[in-house]
Amino acid sequence: MIIWARLWKDNRMLRDYTVEDFSADTRTHKVFHALDEVCNAFDLPHPQWLDSTIRSFKKHSSCRFTQDCFVGEEIGFDYLEFLVLEEDFM
Secondary structure, three states: OEEEEEEEEOOEEEEEEEEEOOOOOOHHHHHHHHHHHHHHHHOOOOOOOOHHHHHHHHHHOEEEEOHHHOOOOOOOOOEEEEEEEEOOOO
16 A cells, blocks of 8 residues: 655645555554654644544545644644555455
8 A cells, every 4th residue: 555645735735755555454554554654754743533534535545634633733734635546455
């Protein structure tokens, strides 16, 4: 699985980061591990998975973590985009 994360502000990409995970872990575990790695790389607090975020990710394999997802934290960007570029099918 390859996941691409991007930070956006004012319709401009500030940073991006790619996570590759071809382990035998489940898809859910790979997604959570990738989000952990992205948050560590960007020095961000971990966002909450809201119902709308989960629905978007299930339907499109992508989602946006906006200010609402970062409970109690101020973020210096508009959203964190999180998308699956490649699935590993076994």
